[in-house]
Amino acid sequence: MLVASSIALVTSSYLAWASLTSTSVAGCGGDLFDCSNVLHSRWSSVMSVPVSIPAILSHLTILSMLFWEPRTERSNTIRWSVIGLVAFSIAAAGLWFMGLQFFWLQHLCPYCLAAHTAGLVVLGAYLMSGQTTRGLAKPWLATAAVAGMAGFIGLQMTNEEPITYEVIDYSQDDVSDEGMIDFEAPAGGAELFEAPTVSIVTPEPSPNLEIQLPTAQQWSALALSFAHPMSMLATEITVGSETADESDSVAENQGEEAEKAPVSNTVRLLKNVKLETASWPLIGKPDAELVFVELFDYTCPHCQRTHRSLEAARKHFGDRLAVISLPVPLDRDCNPTVRSTSSSHAEACELAKLAVAVWMTDREQFEPFHSYLFESKPSYNQAYAKARTMVDADKLESTMRSSGPSEYIAKHVTLYQRAGSGTIPKILFPETTVAGAVESSQSFINLIERNLR
Structure with missing residues (x-):
């Protein structure tokens, strides 16, 4: 004793x-x-x-x-x-x-x-x-x-939650539209950040070998043409009319698809960087009134606690709030800013790529899968099995084999470096960056109201 x-x-x-x-x-x-x-x-x-x-x-x-x-x-x-x-x-x-x-x-x-x-x-x-x-x-x-x-x-x-984050203010720097940089997602075309073209291999559909037999009406028209050759002219006029109708139908469908194309919003951050909400993994609606960017790691305890307070903040703001959610693994295998990988982050790259692949496969399923990774803290094998039940398994596997998820993670890391790297999570607002865990939901609400006025 x-x-x-x-x-x-x-x-x-x-x-x-x-x-x-x-x-x-x-x-x-x-x-x-x-x-x-x-x-x-x-x-x-x-x-x-x-x-x-x-x-x-x-x-x-x-x-x-x-x-x-x-x-x-x-x-x-x-x-x-x-x-x-x-x-x-x-x-x-x-x-x-x-x-x-x-x-x-x-x-x-x-x-x-x-x-x-x-x-x-x-x-x-x-x-x-x-x-x-x-x-x-x-x-x-x-x-x-x-x-x-x-x-x-x-x-x-009764103790108040301590302030566990740092707010970096860029508001003193003058930024004009001419100096803004469009931080584009990996895609075809010119890339300011030299992102390679994303190519996703999708399974080719089996060829349709079904033989279309002539209809009864077509047999009758053929028989009539032998007896009365002038009837062929009427048939051509009818076929032409049907073709025109089909063209009009196709045009109408294309117009409807154009109307259903996802809307987007432009987010400004880090003084002179812009992102399109429709081009990145997003929690919420792409045309939401309040949008910011979160850089995080699914295996980071600080990020997990910040996720809990962020969920409470999202309930407070409802559909007005959306979050561009960009995983930045604390794993040297896909993040060169990490000097050595801790055992607790051993599967960080795989989990981040899987989350991006789910988003690329079915954007509607990204939010529930994102929450699952934070709340259940699964291993990669468990997370992959879960993902296959949420989205088309063949498309998911094809996406995982493609370079797309890795190229998205590389872009996330580039943005992380522009934000100064170091501590995560990082919350990127137009004029400020919040580095560190935000463990109080009220503190998160206050930060959003202060920085997204």
């Missing part, structure tokens, strides 16, 4: 110092082991005090009780009652904070885990010490500890 409490005291003291001085935690940086994310979350403090401070006080209490040598039985009862109460409390706190890291934040702080584990060891040592009968009964101590922890959590719930 003495050793475990001492270890927890040292690690908690270091974390308190790092929090109070805003110092980076040594040896703690990466996608999974990210102490900065843990120590700057809303759960890292209570009433503006770092939670490591109450931890320090708790372990100091246990150590002082262990070194205290009471002379009366009553004092000894008090001693072990205090040790038991604090031991149950720090164990309950340890379970709470480890659960937050594993299941909510999805980032781990090794120092925090060491302190919480030491707290659990303290409780185990207390329960096996043989001194539990000298204090209050264990059920009473456990109940008091749980009640105290519930109050502690309640105080934490």
Whole structure:
């Protein structure tokens, strides 16, 4: 108990110092082991005090009780009652904070885990010490500890969501229409960003070998022509009339198809870049009033939390809001800005290409598949199997074999580089870029209202 409490005291003291001085935690940086994310979350403090401070006080209490040598039985009862109460409390706190890291934040702080584990060891040592009968009964101590922890959590719930993103403002730069750049999607024709032509191989339909036999009317006309040759002229006039009618019908169908062609809207971002909503993966309607661009990775925890707040914002704005959703994998296989690929992003390229392929195959299914990838967090094999149930499987396979998805991802990465690369997700508005997780739905709503007036 003495050793475990001492270890927890040292690690908690270091974390308190790092929090109070805003110092980076040594040896703690990466996608999974990210102490900065843990120590700057809303759960890292209570009433503006770092939670490591109450931890320090708790372990100091246990150590002082262990070194205290009471002379009366009553004092000894008090001693072990205090040790038991604090031991149950720090164990309950340890379970709470480890659960937050594993299941909510999805980032781990090794120092925090060491302190919480030491707290659990303290409780185990207390329960096996043989001194539990000298204090209050264990059920009473456990109940008091749980009640105290519930109050502690309640105080934490009142904490405001910390600002976890940076807003980069371009509004001071003058931009004219002459300086605007059309950031075109991969397609045929001239490409400002030298995107190759996208060619999607679609399965060729089987030739129609059905033999059309003459109709009864045609047999009658043929027989009549032998008896009365002048009847051929009437037949030609009739056929010509039918051909004209068919031409008119084709023209009408073409007109209807033109009317059904997808409408589009132009979005401006990064001072002088324009995108057409109909040319890129889109969540919402292409002619929506409010449109911005999101750069993200399906395997990024920050992006997953931002997706939750964005969904709430979309419900708030309804059909007025649309999002050009461009996956930017944090995987060196398709993103040269990444120096080394973390194991958590090992399938990021494949998932991003699959999402684009679903959009290229059936745009109506992109939104539900996009949500599925964020909410279910599937492996690539699971995601591919799901995609085959949502769109035409043969067309999807043909699209995946084509260069189209890879070329779209390359264009996304190019736009990501123009936005400064670095942190994702990135929200690109006309005059500003928001870099980092937006975890509060109200904060997202406020950003949209402020930047898409």
